[in-house]
Amino acid sequence: MKMNAGFIPALGTPVDENGIFLPESYEKQIDDMLEAGAVAVLVLGSMGMMYAIRQDQYRSVVETAIEAVGGRCPVLVGAMDNSLWRVKERLRYLAGLDIDGIVLTPPYYYASTPDELVRFYVGVAQVSPYNVYMYDLPVVTQTKITYSSIERVLAETDKLKGIKTADQALGRNLILSKNIPSDFSVIYSGLDTVDIAYRWGITTYLDGMFTCTPRLSRILDQSLRTGDYEKAAEYLDKILNLRTDMAKIGIFNSYKHAMNILGYEGCHAPDYCFRNNDEDYEYTLSIVKKHGEID
Incomplete structure (x- = not known):
């Protein structure tokens, strides 16, 4: 199944101070994302603290x-x-659940050689009852997924159904290639250039910032769909500028407060990444208002 054009939120995972999952908060976040127009959801990605x-x-x-x-x-x-x-x-924990695919970076403790990378993804496909999606994240994994590696994995399995990548050139090559199956999804994760990639034909895009900007993300998505690229750029800039301001007190720290401001209970951040203080909350509230996510 090829992913539809549109945005995919990397969902934040709400937990309490002891790391216990808060399902009602998660349900509200998912409902709001689908109401905003999300075409799929990524559960337990980077922003969702899978690690x-x-x-x-x-x-x-x-x-x-x-x-x-x-x-x-x-x-x-x-x-x-x-x-x-x-x-x-991990697959044993997922046994019997009706999901549409698993998403995996390369192993991230040591860098992998090209041969090791191919063996890893082929091995995953052999043991997984689910479709497999690559997650190209070289800044973390120290390993870049290349077009050649993708072709080699596809030659060994039909379970590889897509890749999440911020590499526009790679995405473009995959979309244009006659050697890549028609049901292979390129999911673009370069938030800063989503509007440019969209015009290149890379029309499915994913990021965690969408979860704390449902209003802005809806307008961005609608503008891209209607070809109003000037308005799309305007609203993408609002999201990017909010991210820049969030980073001033720590992305995860500010993200936790932003999610709480939007009504999603819980920490939404690794336990060492946030501070529960009024100053950071008020700062985050001010920037969420400043960039137009709330009035």
């Missing part, structure tokens, strides 16, 4: 997402890890 969530909470997060979505859009789930053994363990 930090307690293992005993992992399945509950996915179950809640499936129930909240209720068949309205595809559900992708992060299953990143550093060996096939550990990926198999």
Whole structure:
């Protein structure tokens, strides 16, 4: 199944101070994202703290997402890890759940050689009952997924169904190539240039910032769909400028407060990344208003 044109939110995962998942907050976030026009959701990606969530909470997060979505859009789930053994363990937590695919970066503790990268993804496809999506994140994994690697994996399995990447040139090559299956999805994750990539034909795009900007994201998406690229650029800039201001006190710290301001209970950040103080809350409230997400 190829992903539809439009935006995919990398959902934030709400937990309490002990790391216990808060399902009602998650359900509200998902409903708001779908109301804003999301064409799919990514559960437990980077913004969703896949790498930090307690293992005993992992399945509950996915179950809640499936129930909240209720068949309205595809559900992708992060299953990143550093060996096939550990990926198999994650798949056991997902056993029997009706999801549309798993998303994995390359192993991220050590850099992988091209051959190791191919063996990893082929190995995942061999043991996974779900479709597989690559997550190209070289700034973290120290490993760049290349066109050649994708072709090599596709030669070994038909379960590879797409890639999330911020590499415009790679995305463009994949879209234009006659050697890539027609149901292979290119999901663009370069938020800063979403509007440019869209005009290049890379029309499915993903980021975590959409979850704390449902109003702005809806207008961005509608503007791209109607070809109003000037308005799209205006609203993309609002999201980017909000992100810049959030970074001044720490992205995850400010993100936690932004999500609370929008009515989503919980921490939404690794336990060492946020401060519960009035000053940071008020600062975040001011910038969320400044950039037009709330009045």
